[in-house]
Amino acid sequence: MTLKTVGPVLLVGAGKMGGAMLSGWLDRGLPGERIIVRDPAPGPEIAALIAKHGIRTAIGEPPAIVVLAVKPQIMDVVLAGIAADIPAGALVVSVAAGKTLAGIARHLTPGTPIVRTIPNTPAAIGRGITVCVAGPGVSARQRAEATALLEAGGEVAWIDDEGLMDAVTAVSGSGPAYVFLLAECLAAAGAEQGIPPDLAARLARVTVSGAGELLHRSDLDPATLRHNVTSPGGTTAAALDILMGEGGLGRLMREAVAAATRRGRELAG
Numbered sequence: 269m270t271l272k273t274v275g276p277v278l279l280v281g282a283g284k285m286g287g288a289m290l291s292g293w294l295d296r297g298l299p300g301e302r303i304i305v306r307d308p309a310p311g312p313e314i315a316a317l318i319a320k321h322g323i324r325t326a327i328g329e330p331p332a333i334v335v336l337a338v339k340p341q342i343m344d345v346v347l348a349g350i351a352a353d354i355p356a357g358a359l360v361v362s363v364a365a366g367k368t369l370a371g372i373a374r375h376l377t378p379g380t381p382i383v384r385t386i387p388n389t390p391a392a393i394g395r396g397i398t399v400c401v402a403g404p405g406v407s408a409r410q411r412a413e414a415t416a417l418l419e420a421g422g423e424v425a426w427i428d429d430e431g432l433m434d435a436v437t438a439v440s441g442s443g444p445a446y447v448f449l450l451a452e453c454l455a456a457a458g459a460e461q462g463i464p465p466d467l468a469a470r471l472a473r474v475t476v477s478g479a480g481e482l483l484h485r486s487d488l489d490p491a492t493l494r495h496n497v498t499s500p501g502g503t504t505a506a507a508l509d510i511l512m513g514e515g516g517l518g519r520l521m522r523e524a525v526a527a528a529t530r531r532g533r534e535l536a537g
C-alpha cells in the first residue's frame with residue numbers, strides 16, 4: 269500500500285505532534301485533498317499548510333482513518349463530540365500518551381477498529397519512530413494502511429503487549445526532549461567555562477545533531493562510537509568519569525524514564 273492511496277484521513281488535533289505528522293504526510297506525498305484537519309485553534313504554520321495544500325477543515329467524503337492527536341486530558345470530551353462523525357469500519361489511530369485501547373473504545377461504536385500509537389516529533393522530517401499496538405478487529409489491510417501512513421514520519425514498530433506502551437512513550441515519545449535538554453545543558457556548561465554563549469550554543473547544537481547523524485548512519489553501537497571519542501587518560505575520560513559515575517547519567521535516565529512511565533499510567537484516566 270502506498271501513502272498516495274491512504275485515507276481520506278481525518279486529523280483531530282494539529283498541535284505539536286499532529287502538526288509534525290501532517291508535515292511528514294504532505295512531504296511524502298499524501299495529497300492534501302485526502303486530508304481533513306479538525307482543530308479549533310491551529311497555529312500559523314498549520315493554517316499555512318491547510319491553505320497551501322487545499323486541506324479540508326470540514327468532513328465531506330467520509331474518512332477511512334481518524335487520527336486522534338489531542339491532549340490525553342481532553343480525549344474523552346473530544347471523543348464524545350466526534351464519535352458520531354466516525355463512519356462504521358473507519359480505523360481510529362490514537363497518538364495520545366497513556367490513553368488505552370479500552371478507554372478509547374468506550375466512546376466509540378462497539379467493534380470500531382483502533383490502533384494505539386506513540387510517535388515522536390522527528391516525524392516532521394521523516395526521522396521519527398512510531399510504536400503501534402492494534403485493538404481487536406483491526407484487519408490486515410488496516411494494519412498496512414496505518415503502517416503506510418505512519419511510515420511517512422519514519423520507522424514503525426508493532427508490538428502485541430499494550431502494557432509496554434507507557435514505557436515506550438517514556439523512551440521514544442518523550443526521548444527527543446531529553447536530547448534537546450542535553451544540547452541546552454552542554455551549551456550552558458560551555459558558557460560557564462568562558463565560551464561566548466552564542467558560540468557555546470552553536471557548538472552544542474552541531475555536536476548533538478552531528479553525533480545523532482553519525483549514530484544514524486553508522487553500523488556501530490553507541491558504546492563503540494563513545495569509545496572512539498575517548499582517549500585513555502584524556503579529556504573525554506575525565507568527563508565520562510562524572511557522567512558514568514554513581515548518580516550520573518545512567519541513574520538519572522533510569523529515574524527519568526521510570527517517572528515518565530508512571531505518568532503515562534496516570535494519564536490512562
Ligand SMILES: NC(=O)c1ccc[n+]([C@@H]2O[C@H](COP(=O)([O-])OP(=O)(O)OC[C@H]3O[C@@H](n4cnc5c(N)ncnc54)[C@H](O)[C@@H]3O)[C@@H](O)[C@H]2O)c1
Pocket residue numbers: 280281282283284285286287306307308309310311337338339340342346363364365366386387388389441442
Ligand atoms: N508532542 C509530542 O512529542 C508527542 C509525542 C507522542 C505523543 N504525543 C501525544 O500527542 C497528543 C497531542 O500532543 P501535542 O504535544 O501535539 O499537544 P498540542 O497542545 O501541541 O496539540 C493539541 C492540539 O489539539 C487541538 N485541540 C484542542 N481541542 C480540540 C478539539 N476539541 N478538537 C480538535 N483539536 C483540538 C489544540 O488546538 C492543539 O492544536 C497528546 O495526546 C500527546 O500525548 C505527543
